[in-house]
Amino acid sequence: MKGALFCAVALMLVLVASAGAYADWGMTPLYNADHSQSVELTPSYSLSGSTYTYMYSLKNTTSSKTIQEFILTLPGAVSVSGFANIAGPTGWSALVRPTFNQLDWFKDTGSSLLPGQTFTFSFTSSYGPSSTAVAGAACQDAIGLSGQTFSPIPEPASLIAMMTGLVGLVGLKMRRK
Numbered sequence: 001m002k003g004a005l006f007c008a009v010a011l012m013l014v015l016v017a018s019a020g021a022y023a024d025w026g027m028t029p030l031y032n033a034d035h036s037q038s039v040e041l042t043p044s045y046s047l048s049g050s051t052y053t054y055m056y057s058l059k060n061t062t063s064s065k066t067i068q069e070f071i072l073t074l075p076g077a078v079s080v081s082g083f084a085n086i087a088g089p090t091g092w093s094a095l096v097r098p099t100f101n102q103l104d105w106f107k108d109t110g111s112s113l114l115p116g117q118t119f120t121f122s123f124t125s126s127y128g129p130s131s132t133a134v135a136g137a138a139c140q141d142a143i144g145l146s147g148q149t150f151s152p153i154p155e156p157a158s159l160i161a162m163m164t165g166l167v168g169l170v171g172l173k174m175r176r177k
Contacts, residue, residue, distance in 0.1 A: 039145050
């Protein structure tokens with residue numbers, strides 16, 4: 001009985017520790033090739049049940065460039081084919097590009113992202129949030145701007161929790177022998 005209680009407490013500690021690990025992502029700058037122009041990308045996420053909603057707010061901080069495309073390239077361990085509720089600004093379309101593991105939002109019938117404006121792009125996933133910048137982000141107009149940002153990844157906390165439970169069960173079984 002003590003072994004089972006220990007396993008339950010260990011599992012809760014792992015889950016609580018992992019939940020707070022990703023709380024503050026912060027702003028990520030995207031730069032052009034010579035770093036003379038940049039935009040601000042602020043990623044965030046929320047959790048509802050077992051589904052994460054990811055939001056990327058892109059602020060055009062250039063003096064005169066208009067942004068007409070935003071591309072998010074995810075790490076290989078993530079499959080963009082499983083993402084849902086992919087949304088962008090009114091009049092922007094989104095393409096899922098599994099071959100390149102990308103989400104690509106582009107101006108269709110809507111307005112370009114003008115200097116000083118902020119647009120938000122979003123999607124839902126069962127993958128948990130990364131603790132380091134593992135995704136590529138880019139936006140396009142006459143110049144390209146790019147950088148690294150945070151994204152979903154297969155959640156290591158789930159794997160750690162499962163392993164902790166297995167170790168506890170093995171220990172409990174060995175103790176009973």
